Amino acid sequence: MMKERYQFQKTIETEEELRSILGYPSELVKNKVITYLDHHCKEFISKSPFVVMSTADKSGSCDVSPRGDQPGFVQVLSEQQLIIPERPGNKRMDSMRNILSNPNVGLIFLIPGLGETLRVNGKAKLVMDDELLDAMAVKGKKPLIGIGVEVEECFIHCAKAFKRSGLWEPSTWTEKKLLPSPSKILFEHAKLPNTSVESIEERLVESYSKRLY
Structure with missing residues (x-):
């Protein structure tokens, strides 16, 4: 039997109130954000077989969707650009439909066994440049569309969530x-x-x- 809908009693309404409870980030955390893909970010992406992409439509309704393939399937085009191949899926196209009305995207790159993740935020567009799609072909099949991202910020994210969850530890599965x-x-x-x-x-x-x- 389903429980009755819970009514939240105490909610936080302002950042000031939030900060009074959780505090402020350290200097290291505040200064770790960069605005381009340096050699560390490029190496991380080249070893990542899995990325989670968040998008929202023009009204703000959100979606989060996984993308995965062999390590390096997301290609770095320049210090400010990367492209994600759109492989065959369920044809809901939630992420891509959102991008058409709101280009803002957030990405989290994962590497199995590594607790830290790489976060990349920017603006996306749907691209069909043949030279880019040809370079992402697998088994003779190239993606019909690529999701190009103009990078605005990127930074490493700590491993606490993975440590707490034991995600990479088979003994916890x-x-x-x-x-x-x-x-x-x-x-x-x-x-x-x-x-x-x-x-x-x-x-x-x-x-x-x-x-x-």
Whole structure:
């Protein structure tokens, strides 16, 4: 049984109130932000197989979406530019539709086993330059679209979230048989007629094995 909607009683309304509770960043934290991709950032991106991208539409409604491929799949074009290949997905196009009305994006690059992440913020556009798309081809298949980002700021983010969660530590992982079932979730959320958990599982397996690129 679902609980009744909780009514928040105490909320913070101003930055001044927030600062009075949590304080201010150190000089190191305040000064770690740079406005371009230096050699450290380029190396980090070249070793990252996974990036999370946040976007919002013109009304401010937000979305966050993962992108992943072999390390270095996000290509650095210059100190101020990078490009992310848009591989085949579910065709919702949440991120790309948002970018069309609001170019602001936030990226978090992850490297398996490393607790620190690289955060990059900037403005994005959808690009179709053949020379760029050709360079991102995999198994003879090039992306139809790339997400180009004009970098405005980037900085390293500490590992505390990964330390607390034990994300990279296999000993903390839940047994596979106890994990939530994506097929069951899709079945119960979509409620499509003439569909079963098994048929959805088959569709997922087929998609993952044949339509990654």
